[in-house]
Amino acid sequence: AQSVAQPEDQVNVAEGNPLTVKCTYSVSGNPYLFWYVQYPNRGLQFLLKYITGDNLVKGSYGFEAEFNKSQTSFHLKKPSALVSDSALYFCAVRAPGSARQLTFGSGTQLTVLP
């Protein structure tokens, strides 16, 4: 079975400060990991993914995520938050070679305060 946990329902950060949105996963084998963002009244937008290679993955809008195999984590980070980053963020995992589709985390609402 595969699963992903986002331990924080809500993250608040001041504009200009660094932000971190946490994600841990459980999957057999090496995981495919993803971050998606959802703005109000919109569908999900792909931010970045980790398949293999460098543990630090860079994505859209200045976001990056670090794959940590020993801690089974894939936290999303940005050095300097913008008010426009306020949205709902979903981490997702899939086991490679599996017929199973993506498993999404419960989501973290990020609010960047001006």
Next chain:
Amino acid sequence: DTEVTQTPKHLVMGMTNKKSLKCEQHMGHRAMYWYKQKAKKPPELMFVYSYEKLSINESVPSRFSPECPNSSLLNLHLHALQPEDSALYLCASSQANSGEKLFFGSGTQLSVL
């Protein structure tokens, strides 16, 4: 064109109505998906079409009936829905049925009265 287009954006229907949701993509993707999403919750997979054939049905009630007329179009036919079916219905596509990098439409916000 990197968009997935869904129509209508909003739909209100009674429990005896029949309606259809439509989804279109022109990215040459061969996998298309329907998800259901409640407010502030993760999307829940309903159906997956791979090369125009239904490959996954996540035990969805028969009042939801998917259809894939061709590689660019995906429909979701609705009949005799319940108020608890009110949700945002999202269509997505990907290059193949690999589950990678899904492209989502903006969704249809459905209200069942």
